[in-house]
Amino acid sequence: MKSIYVLSVFLCVAVTAPAQDRVLPAPERTGGKPFLETVDARRSERAYVKAEMPAQTIANLLWVADGFNRSDRRTVPTAMNKQEMELYVVFDDGAYFYDAAHNSLQLIAKGNFKEALGQPNITGNAALTIVMVADVSKSSIEMARISTGYISQNIYLFAASEGLGTVARGSFKNAALAEALQLNSHQTITLVQPVGYLQ
Ligand SMILES: Cc1cc2nc3c(=O)[nH]c(=O)nc-3n(C[C@H](O)[C@H](O)[C@H](O)COP(=O)(O)O)c2cc1C
Numbered sequence: 001m002k003s004i005y006v007l008s009v010f011l012c013v014a015v016t017a018p019a020q021d022r023v024l025p026a027p028e029r030t031g032g033k034p035f036l037e038t039v040d041a042r043r044s045e046r047a048y049v050k051a052e053m054p055a056q057t058i059a060n061l062l063w064v065a066d067g068f069n070r071s072d073r074r075t076v077p078t079a080m081n082k083q084e085m086e087l088y089v090v091f092d093d094g095a096y097f098y099d100a101a102h103n104s105l106q107l108i109a110k111g112n113f114k115e116a117l118g119q120p121n122i123t124g125n126a127a128l129t130i131v132m133v134a135d136v137s138k139s140s141i142e143m144a145r146i147s148t149g150y151i152s153q154n155i156y157l158f159a160a161s162e163g164l165g166t167v168a169r170g171s172f173k174n175a176a177l178a179e180a181l182q183l184n185s186h187q188t189i190t191l192v193q194p195v196g197y198l199q
Contacts, residue, residue, distance in 0.1 A: 019094040019110040024103050025056050027063030032161040042156050045165030046122045048196025053127035057162065059103065061195060062087060064158040065130060066151050067100050074100070076150035084139035085147045085190075088131040088181050090117060095181055108182055116176035117192055119169060126194030130155060131177065137186040148190040155193050165198045 032038065053061075066087050069075045078084060087098040089105060090113050096105035117123045117131075132151055134144030152168045159166040172192045183189070 022105040024059035027059045038161045041160035044167040048125040050125045051197040079143040082139040086133045090129045113180040118172045126196035129194040132191045134188045166195045
């Protein structure tokens with residue numbers, strides 16, 4: 001019992017402390033709304049109320065978006081299993097890389113990068129914004145854009161299942177966001193997608 005308490009305190013500190021790597025709890029791989037009800041509820045929502053997202057919800061969301069559901073394969077398909085997509089996550093305190101294999105968020109840079117996300121009326125109150133990045137040294141940009149669609153739809157379906165709001169956004173400040181995320185010349189941002197709590 002004592003060790004469970006110590007672990008919970010550790011996880012709590014790990015996910016609420018300001019700008020440092022975040023260890024996520026293991027994603028829950030069961031639950032959620034029935035599938036057809038989830039599809040029925042899928043829609044774009046742009047008005048959120050400011051609220052912090054619990055670490056478990058973040059872990060589940062990122063796992064659904066592009067985590068590993070088998071030892072070496074993911075929740076979304078990629079052409080020839082190239083797995084060319086990477087997820088970055090922008091919170092109020094900084095930008096992080098989602099390390100799907102280790103189920104963690106690695107701090108890229110502290111700071112407020114919301115300006116680079118564009119559309120502040122949408123992103124301002126989002127709990128987080130997922131930035132989809134293609135590594136075009138692994139696959140073509142055409143294939144990566146298709147993979148992006150799968151990731152985006154998984155995020156939509158997770159949001160619908162959890163009663164959260166989300167919207168795919170093709171409009172963002174590409175150069176500023178690439179700089180904020182410290183991307184290299186092989187990396188191209190394909191889409192950004194805020195997730196937030198509904199009003
Ligand atoms: C590739 C793509 C890019 C989009 N870009 C934006 C955007 O920049 N800003 C925005 O408010 N909505 C954006 N949307 C959301 C669409 O406007 C929305 O999906 C459409 O109006 C249909 O509404 P629904 O998702 O509720 O069915 C985008 C959707 C897609 C698929």
